[in-house]
Amino acid sequence: MSTLESIQARIEALQAKADALVAKQSEGALQKIRDLMSLHGLSISDIEQYSGTRKKTGRSKSLKKQSTVAYQDPKTGATWSGRGRAPGWIAQAKDRSKFAVGASESAPKTKGKAGVAAKGKGRAKGQPRGPQPALYRDPQSGATWSGRGRAPAWLASVEDRTPFLIG
Known part of the structure; x- marks a missing residue:
């Protein structure tokens, strides 16, 4: 019957062998990468540039628009894109135009296609929010x-x- 100490010694020996195998395989993979880089005349910066460009023009970014800053808190400098739940510093403001960034956002919004007032302007349906x-x-x-x-x-x-x- 094996003792706890002998089992732990075997585990340590097996772990050392596993670490040695991983290091050997990693060394082989790195050598292949170095050979390919020298064969094609590539440097690390070329690889970084390619992977960075690849991420920037990837499919996920083309499907998802980048949100821009539409509102900014003049006191703290905190920003909000106008999408999603409004942060506390602008949530209770009746006139958000004083927080708008740029001239185009400060212009009052007009009625939409169906003649419904823009969100937050003259809306009388439903109950008021909050306590x-x-x-x-x-x-x-x-x-x-x-x-x-x-x-x-x-x-x-x-x-x-x-x-x-x-x-």
Whole structure:
């Protein structure tokens, strides 16, 4: 029966053999690369330039547009492309034109094809985003409800909600 120490010694010996084989194979591959480079008169900079150019003109880049900076925070210098979720420094701004980079972005947007106002301009559909002020208050517990979502139990069973209105 083998002991733990003898098994660990065998593992170390096998690991050393594996490392030696990897080094030998790597040396052979590097030698082939050197031979090919000298045969074709190539340098490392040629390979770097080719691989860099290849990445820049690759298929993935041609399918995906590069986003440009459309807005910049004058205080911190943080930028936003105008795509995706708006960062905190511009999310609550009513007029984003003061954050626009360049003259073309600062011009007000016009109506689109279907006559619908541009995003964020005069949009009245749906409920406003974010937390809303409380509209109803329970006089006994002091709990409040904004009127959005499911009515709380203290208000759900009441037919006339006017006594619970705030202000």
